[in-house]
Amino acid sequence: MTQTSIIGFPRLGENRELKFATEKYFRNEINEEELFRIGKEIRRKHFTLVKKAGIDSIPSNDFSFYDQTLDAAFLFNILPKEVEKSDLSSLDKYFALARGYQGEKGDIKALPMKKWFNTNYHYLVPKFEKDTSIQISTSKIFDEFLEAKDLGIDSRPVLVGPFTLLQLSEFEDGLAARDFVADLVKGYQEVFHKLNEIGAEWIQLDEPALVKDVDEAEKKLFVDLYDSLLADKAGLKILIQTYFGDVRDVYQELTTLAVEGIGLDFVEGTKNIELVQTAFPEDKVLYAGVVNGKNIWRNDYSKSLALLESLGLENYVLSTSCSLLHVPFTVEKESFPEKIKRHFSFAKEKLQELVELKEILDGESSAALAENKDLFASERIAVNTALGEKINQLSEDAFTRKPDFSKREALQKDIFNLPLLPTTTIGSFPQTKDVKKTRALFKRKEISQDSYKEFIANRTNDWLAWQEEIGLDVLVHGEFERNDMVEYFGQNLEGYLFSKNGWVQSYGTRGVKPPIIWGDVSRAAPITVEWSAYAQSQTDKIVKGMLTGPVTILNWSFPREDLSLRESTLQIALAIQEEVLDLEANGIRVIQIDEAALREKLPLRRSDWNSEYLDWAIPAFRLVHSKVKPQTQIHTHMCYSEFTDIIPAIENMDADVISFEASRSNLEILDELQKQNFKIQVGPGVYDIHSPRIPSVEEITETIRAILAKVPKEKVWINPDCGLKTRGERETKASLENMTQAVKAIRKEL
Template structure:
């Protein structure tokens, strides 16, 4: 019998109950007990959903109040001392590592002021994990009440025997980093970490767990030899515990493992190996040929990263091929990865066009899909004939729909020339004209774009969406918000202003709603990090811009100040990556369509008198293929061309900015330079200034604004803290190329902390301006 499994389920709940509870707890509106009870209720509901869907193997320990890697940092007592010294309880220590903590002394307790651990993208997804930060002489011990055991017993009490999910020892260390000032190589800590896994797995077995899922996603990467060699001792140690610990399935995802097949003998004692056959179907034969006798293949044929229905015919063919070689008892039908990256359920969507909704499948529906595929292979297609016929009809409907094809868009794409990717003049000529036009001081200050989205903004947007206020009333409200933001920036004495984006719900959704070729959901939220959720728009067809999207607001903002006003756009790659893209057309085609739409917007902004235009591309690094080689260079070629196509139609005196966050530029610095943006702003404050070293080693000829403080934390950096960061920057960058700005947009922050942080930032910039004045 072919079984079915789900590698993990979304945490937030159908109505984002987890987001609301965590934010209420942070705001002091609910107790810790109420927060914990919300988590328990969500876990129970999600296990029940999967069981009722017919999934044979259901995950536990896939839930987190913030991030699953952060859970393991605390599980292994790998918490840096700077968080331990305050005597915080486990929950507050956990959140302090995730988002920082700043609070005054009270009731005899000392003041707390600690920044968050570094947060980076989870492989090439839009999810962010908290990076393990390790010390010289690092030790590991198992938490007194291990979360994986506790949650397994929770499910067991509800009649669900789950398969606990753990981040594997090699991946945990490989994804970690030495703390600032430490010199430890994380992978050398394996011998210290393995006894903790042994203890944890033993406790899980004692609790009744029959199997565990150990995620080793780093196997899809190009690994250094020392990391590859670590799999041997790690899994030989775990293999020696057979009979004392649950059976192990080693899970990989987001790519193929063919280049690391020499590691598989080290995993020969594992009961099963999971591979992603959505992202890398070509690896099936080679992986099967390397499986140990009796070893099970978990075939990831249901997409854990996108919202399209699974093509049952194709998935069944893949699974049958595996069954023909291995036998039914050695094959499991599975999601390709955790369903964390998909929305909760399609049932919540009441406003999607019926034709389009028929093409989609969210987490609840995907849990059913694995069960249907498994049953079709085990009992034959007639056992699920109705489901197969309905699926085939959905596939045909999408392939033949007029929504997917726009001849005018294709005609415009065919007319794109190489010259359209180039600015009129080189940077030295441009910057001279820009400086004359903008008249900016040394160390110019700006923000990344958004300002706090207050409760009043959300209420009025909701009223407008529901038709409770007119378009004229909503525009009047937005203009008042823009004016308030402009006056706040003038009072702070920022040099280049923004309009604050009060009219925007999300940096991609806002644009998608104004482009043809997209559709939108009302409840399809996906976790990005912590309590932050996004509702990605869905690309269903060829993309074009029917009308200007941002000109009205930017033009108004520019008209009420004498300072330069920066227009704000989201770049083509980020619009693509932070949407659910089509899977029937290459992403390069979709990116070029987006670039042409944005090119029109850039030209219209310039014509409206906006002479600084920022086109954000924070997802450029995210889209980079995980492995070096031809595919990576092909991606960078079309990604860079898309950005340039969007931005090069302006005159020399219009200044083009771009923004990047969570970007490790070492892998693709040449592509960043090739964008030919006049000014880059980058996330920097949580990266221990490592990004600056790249710019130091590889001379960068244009202007750059490394973030001086972390906007994901509510803490306010002192003026001296910002001065120290600027001093660090000047080791790598010249005074006349350095801009001063936060790490990212300020949308999620409160006004009080925003004013205080920006006041300190401007003061620090003025200090260096005076110091370097000639």
């Protein structure tokens, strides 16, 4: 009999119950006991759902109140001393490291936050210090196993593997991963023993770091870790689970380890097929990731069955390519027409796909295969041949802006006459309850368009006046008419579909609702011109036009699988180019084109970068702004990714100003900018907007001094590290007032 499994399940809840409960806890509306009760109820529902669907091997400890890497840090007591010794409760220490804390019990900065491999999920970066004492300090992994057991489920506890944990962590100066191997091994072995004592049979160690380039030193670290770790498994069976790519660098080492199971991704890790076909040990179970855990399209059963047959194995378990954390909960409550809905598969439906594949393999469901074949034989969309031809005819000049940057920079300095260290924000201002309520009323047609526009105009005017009052140099209109930086554009582009409840966790309580690219993408009418032009008409100061770039729109959507990512992105780029030129024609002199997700689909292996991504992603951005006048200043923004290794590619985007997240990464990117003689003007974020913590004037002043020690003052802009839509008005205003005061003080020093 074929067996089925999943790597992990969405944790926000079918209706984002976890998000709302956690935010209530932050607002002191519920206590710790109630938050834990809600978390337990969400887990109970998910355990029951997965079991009822017919999945044979069910994970536990894939739930988290914020982030699984932070959970692992707390499990092993990898905590900053200031947090470990604070008077906060254990839960509040956890949230303090997730989002910062400022109060009577201390002032704690949040841990750095980075993208989880090539997804839009963000993880928190643990830090090993010389005083770090690795020991089991939480019972979460054990408690959740017992919860499943009480429901009649012998679950497989999930834990970030030791190699990946070390690879993703930071280390205090003078320390390295090797310094903690022995103690970390002991910590994992203690977990093994405790799980064995309470009846666990398997444990899943997630090692996605193995799909990146692994050099000889890292390979030795991996082998040494597991040779020591597996010397005492406490009777547990070990599944090493990988995802997001292939394991070509460590396949030999991985398959010779004394483990019982190996999980491989056959969706993104296509080279894994060749590796397994060459050889796979008979004494191990292959957890075959054939159902895509990152996209929402139905699985093509014929292709999956052919793939499995090509492996030539009998001892395998059907699985997802990665955790289902990265897709929405279910299609059931969506209102798409049936002819459209039948093409989609969210997390709950992917469980059904695994079970149907199992039944087909076991000769129990020929009807499911026939129905699936019929689905993939039908024509889904009508192709826009004119758009395809337009893309085919793009010449090199279409991707080149003239004159070059140095000439544009001199011209813009004369025209704008901005002060040293010009100040601005990244675009959005708080989306308060009244903003969301008014938008919802308008959407439901309970208020008129005139009433809605009056509300947006008043809110825009208030924030424009406040920005002028505190002395910001380049203003923004606040984006009160927008819901999400990608969804808003998708709603105004041809070729997109939108779910009602298709939420996916981005980080912590932050959920996004990625639009679906259903067909060819084009622009039918201007999208942002009305409110950008209105805002500019209300002030003599410069107001930035705010757009989302084509790569980010693509990366934060669910892309088509019947069209290359390159062609999809170029379709979007042509649409956004039209918007840029309309903004310019309507008097908008500074236009910010956000590429927050530029790195997201960058292959995890450096050797694949140019051929698979950068050779079309960077030109797609250049296409958007290549036709603007020299005196129009183009900004872009990037956040919460590691950009230090693609500096030349970023410079090749040929923007005039680039702002980026820097506050949670200790301005590390500036060293690389300095080393590579980066010529474009930069705006490193001077404070963290993903935390409610308000930075002081002195703190921001010191940050600006650190920036100026590495970047010429003539090249520096001052701004927060991201948009402010998720923050409250009080903390937003206090932080920006402190920022402008800090800049005034630094200008006097200069």
